[in-house]
Amino acid sequence: MAVLKNIQRELSRFRLRLVAAAGFVLFCFGLLVARLIYLQVMQHEALQDRAEANRITVVPIVPNRGLIKDRNGVVLASNYSAYTLEITPTKVTDLDATIEDLGKVIEIQARDKRRFKRLLEESKNFESLPIRTKLSDAEVARFTAQRFRFPGVEIKARLFRSYPFGEIGSHLLGYIGRINTAEKKAMDDWEEEDVANYRGTEYIGKLGLEQQYERELHGVTGFEQMETSAAGRAVRRLAHRPPTPGNTLNLSIDIKLQALVEQLYGERRGALVAIDPRNGEVLAFVSKPTFDPNLFVDGIDIDNWRDLNENIDKPLLNRALRGTYPPGSTFKPYMAMAALNTGKRDPHLVIQDNLTYSFGGRNFGSAEGDRAGPKDMRLAIVTSSNVYFYSLAVEMGVDLIHDQLMPFGFGRKTDIDLQGEVTGDLPSTEWKKKKFKRPEQQKWFPGETVSLGIGQGYNNFTILQLATAVSTLSTGGLRFKPRLVRDIEDVVHHEDRRVASDALDPLPLRPSDVAIIHNAMNGVTLEGTSRAVFAGAPYQSGGKTGTAQAVGLKAGQTYSSIKADERKRDHALYIAFAPLDHPTIAVALIVENAGFGGAAAAPIARRVMDYVLTGTYPSEEDIAKTQLGLTSAPIGPPRRAEDVPLPGQAASAPAAAASAASAASAPASGASR
Structure with a gap:
């Protein structure tokens, strides 16, 4: 009799544990179902938008900066395209070692490193910053062959400003330069539309007419809406709006007279x-x-x-x-x-x-x-x-x-x-x-x-x-x-x-x-x-x-x-x-x-x-x-x-x-x- 009672007691405990385990499984399954319902029904639109955002990338297209001409149509400021070698600091594990290794592929001088360090201090660390500019075709080819060695480093085609007459008229023309921290902070007070127009833009007028007529010269930024793969590669273009180039400034200045006067002053x-x-x-x-x-x-x-x-x-x-x-x-x-x-x-x-x-x-x-x-x-x-x-x-x-x-x-x-x-x-x-x-x-x-x-x-x-x-x-x-x-x-x-x-x-x-x-x-x-x-x-x-x-x-x-x-x-x-x-x-x-x-x-x-x-x-x-x-x-x-x-x-x-x-x-x- 004693043995029978012990067996029944053990069976009763087993059934209790079995019910508890089944209840726990059902409870967990209920939580999972509830979570699925929440995600599939309640959060459907938000998650769909996020998925689309991960799949679709909007790439700004920087417009050509407007020309500056003298009264006779002589171009005093223009643009040209050149390749730059750029580093995104957040994608690089060891920045100094990467720069050192890059120097073995492409010539990087001490002044390039100093400029990069200054830009790094002025910019947000997720931005792409140039370590070398105006690369030759041979340098582009050498880097491209070894690109796999340098994650976070890429070649970009950039527009550069050119002042063909050099020092002549420099005080009236001014110059452009990279947007610094103070200028970025000042942009916080701009209208949203104006701020959006500078997405993808890294340069702004700093002095002279380049600064005074910045809004006219900058143009309107375009964009490409690209579908990307899970690896981040572009699959196809979904939408496109071409950039609008900046307007042309026609000056009253006669650059030949300007050059003559500067020459007459000598030293x-x-x-x-x-x-x-x-x-x-x-x-x-x-x-x-x-x-x-x-x-x-x-x-x-x-x-x-x-x-x-x-x-x-x-x-x-x-x-x-x-x-x-x-x-x-x-x-x-x-x-x-x-x-x-x-x-x-x-x-x-x-x-x-x-x-x-x-x-x-x-x-x-x-x-x-x-x-x-x-x-x-x-x-x-x-x-x-x-x-x-x-x-x-x-x-x-x-x-x-x-x-x-x-x-x-x-x-x-x-x-x-x-x-x-x-x-x-x-x-x-x-x-x-x-x-x-x-x-x-x-x-x-x-x-x-x-x-x-x-x-x-x-x-x-x-x-x-x-x-x-x-x-x-x-x-x-x-x-x-x-x-x-x-x-x-x-x-x-x-x-x-x-x-x-x-x-x-x-x-x-x-x-x-x-x-x-x-x-x-x-x-x-x-x-x-x-x-x-x-x-x-x-x-x-x-x-x-x-x-x-x-x-x-x-x-x-x-x-x-x-x-x-x-x-x-x-x-x-x-x-x-x-x-x-x-x-x-x-x-x-x-x-x-x-x-x-x-x-x-x-x-x-x-x-x-x-x-x-x-x-x-x-x-x-x-x-x-x-x-x-x-x-x-x-x-x-x-x-x-x-x-x-x-x-x-x-x-x-x-x-x-x-x-x-x-x-x-x-x-x-x-x-x-």
Whole structure:
């Protein structure tokens, strides 16, 4: 009996365990069914979308960047395709070892590694980054044969920006470069559509017109919707939208004139802006020294960056846009115009110029070579009398000077189509209060007004401001916003959209007053400080030389004591317009630390106006001597501008023969001092 009871008890326990096991299996099976129902029914659409996303890849197609052309259709910025070797860091186990092994297949220099390291620091680690750019066909073939050894490394075809004229016009063109972290962060504030347009894009305009007209030049990104296999290989294309290339910028710049001016400066520093006063179109926009924008396209290496950034001549500084200088005597015609406009001085009033002006117990002198004697307004401008304009400044006062000259564009931005323009300084009592923090510095002293009359003191302006001011003066008050881009060509619809130029309200200048100033500025070129430079010119022009102190003199210091330091010598300036009656060009320029404006700056202006008005190009001898500041009127037989090849291009045989014949038949002329 006891044995039977034990057996029954064991069977009862077994049945209980069996039921428990069956219940557990059923419970698990129920969970599985519930999960399947949840996935198949509740999550059907979401999982289907995810599966499609895994199967379908959307690949952005970067558009061709728009071209930049000069006024004659010469291409200044274009694109070309080249192969790059790129690494996706997240797909590489040992980055340093991979780069080392790659160097055994394709040449990778130390600067390539440094650039890659910098890009790696600036970019997100899942991005594809170039370790080598512009691979040759042989290098592409060598890597392709051993690609299996390098997971995460691939060859890509990329579009590269090209600036065929190198350093010429670099400050106005600017350059493009890889989008950095700060720019990516700024994109967070963009509209979603704009952000989407930059997917797949790694480059953006960094400076100059490339930056200003980025939206126009970039184009619209296209895409390919590709079906991929489980291994990630493309199977077929499901959808396609081609990219829309960027628009073309047609500039007002004449690149041959731009190149001529940069050549005339030689190794000297300075800036020049030439404007068509009839519409504000900029014909030349020069800042010297220049730089090669091609260095920045695929990431500038540290050695070139150091050379540019630490160069004492500051080649990266856009002197025409951001450099500010005292205008010196080029300020005097505007002072005279203000005196006429306000009735502060009759043009026939004669002031005795004894070469010294005393005010507040201090003597203000004149430049070496000035002649004493009685001078009216015209003669004061022609001979560049300091005493005449010292006294005029005191009579007018700083605030009246400010109010009369600001409408010419002094002390405010011109709104040219470039970013980074500075305002300069046109002083007033209110300006000084804002400029300085300490109360004792904020008060305007009467003695500070004296030097304003000759363009010194607190006066500081850009060459662009001087150019717009002389443009306004030349037309008798017509004003335009200066523009580098004439029109934008829509390459898809083949339509041109006019950009230049916005007319501003004209200044209410009396024609009789304007005629007085024009006559005086014409006298500068006929009998004044630039007469030797414009001797024999086939047109009449108006001009004014300027010689401005680069540094102020300390108490007891003489100017001769600082002449030994080249960078402390006076700046040479010149403003001009021509033809006299109906101006089609206005020019302002500076040659830093070059001394007298009539000797260093005016000769460059003469050759610019010869080019624009007569279609002539200076001789090689003339260019060489002008670079050294050793010319006045042009020397040697001039050439026809149309016969001179663009920089880097050879002259055609007919043009070369015609130039040689012209040189053989033309009479020689000596330099006029």
